[in-house]
Amino acid sequence: MGNWHIFRRRDLGLSLANGLLAFFILAAMVALDGGRRMENIALDFCYRLRPPSPPPGDILIVGIDAASFQELKRPWPWPRRWHAQLIRRLTDAGAALIVFDVFFGEPSTQEDDRLLAEAIRDSRGVILARIIEVTQDPQFSRQIVRQPLPEFCAGACDLAVILHTPDPDKVVRRFRLSPAGYETLAEVVVRHFSPEPRLPAKQAGLINFSGPPGHLAALSYHQVLDPHSPLPPGLVQGRIVLVGWMLRQNADPATQADAFLTPFSQPFGGYMSGVEIQGHIIHTLLTGTWGRELGPWGRLAFYFVVLMGVSLFMGCRPPWVCVLGLLGASAGLWFAVWALFCGFRLWIFPMLLNLGFLLACTGKVLLHHLHSLREKRWLRQAFSLYVNPEVVEDLIDHPHRLELGG
Structure with a gap:
């Protein structure tokens, strides 16, 4: 023994x-x-296997999509009087906030810019995008923050940086608040829509995607503009309305604006528009359901x-x-x-x-x-x-x- x-x-x-x-x-x-690549593959697999949640009731997307181009029969950029009409219709329908994932940094016609500035001012609930341009040089790196036109900034209720934070494999799984020292679009929206509780400074985490591309409630841009087709009662009331580019799920991102890989992109290679990703981040922050690692x-x-x-x-x-x-x-x-x-x-x-x-x-x-x-x-x-x-x-x-x- x-x-x-x-x-x-x-x-x-x-x-x-x-x-x-x-x-x-x-x-x-x-x-x-x-092992980061293998861990990300496993994480994406869990995202896809997880049952989808119901679409968030406080988010609505107005998509600048192929159907709108076909109906309106105009190339981009569209006349800004259309954006003014869109703001007025959404405001009249009771939108809590109207958030543009579109940058208005260059002047168009004087009349169109005047109409858009007036609509922004009268709504008192429009959040506009500003962008960060990075200049890379062997000797230095410089960030330039570009603002919308001053007349638009004057009437907007706030400005926010549009920023996505893909992982090294180009897949968007995570978010970070104020990564460049400026409030991101999602945190500005949440601060105005639900002031309490305050978000933790520099918060980061996994995005709580409620579903694959196309899961969030959406309207085409032309549907909102159509004077002969009134918006259904209650569809917009009290909601955060995000206005931005939408795309076909399997479109080539090289030919599309604002297209990103997400955990749902494999194995079929679909992409999610940036405005959809912003919607998922906003919902994640509003509900406090970001993932921890x-x-x-x-x-x-x-x-x-x-x-x-x-x-x-x-x-x-x-x-x-x-x-x-x-x-x-x-x-x-x-x-x-x-x-x-x-x-x-x-x-x-x-x-x-x-x-x-x-x-x-x-x-x-x-x-x-x-x-x-x-x-x-x-x-x-x-x-x-x-x-x-x-x-x-x-x-x-x-x-x-x-x-x-x-």
Whole structure:
């Protein structure tokens, strides 16, 4: 029994050392931001698998879309008197805020600009976009903030920067408030629509997309302008109305304005318009339902605890049990990922941990194999001069039959 306890302690020690090695490999990958692409693929998969929520009742999009170009029969830019008419119709219908995801930085005709400025002033609920232009030079980088025309700014209730923050793979999954020191469109809208509670400064997180492209309630621009087709009662009342470019879901972004990849883009390659993304961010902020992610230290602590637990389980168990344990741990991890993401909007970066499971299991199998080879070599050396070779081979194949002292 004493020898068995010694072997058991040795196996546990080796298994824990093996788990520590796997942890240090994961820690290095976390420090170097390794595995980010695989983590993003897993995150996108969870987004697509999550059941869609009902369309937000406080968001309405007025889309500058193909149907409007076909009906209005005018190329862009459209006469600004049309935008003035749009503002007046939406204001009369009870819109809480009218938000333009369109930049009015250059003058058009004097009359059209006058009509639009008057409509903005009379509405008292129009938020206009300003843009940040970045000049890149080998010697310096400079940001220039471009404002709408002064006559438009004078009547607007506020100005906001239109800014999207794609990940390195060009997919929009996250938002950041005031990333360039200027309030973004979403936070300005939320501040005016729902002043309390105040949003945390510099808040960032995962966008809580309520559904795929086309999920938000929308009207075509020409439908709002049509004098012979009154807006349905209650459709606009009390809502945030976002005016911006809309596009076909599978359009080529190179030929479309304001087209972005989102978690819903794979596997079919669809795109979401910028104004839709802004709508999802606004809804996320209004409801406080942004997703959270484990930070680097939280990830390391989580990985350490789980890997040590898995290593203790492997302990002195045979390889086939370890492999089954690996499969069970992976299945349990993915169930936890699904429950935490859907129920608590928490993302725990499972792909690296799955790699840690694989490293720990592979190390355990290799250690078991090396120990087996060393044990067989010792048996051959110990008994080959005194015992029949056939008996030696039988002992090697069945070492548990060996009893010392008789």
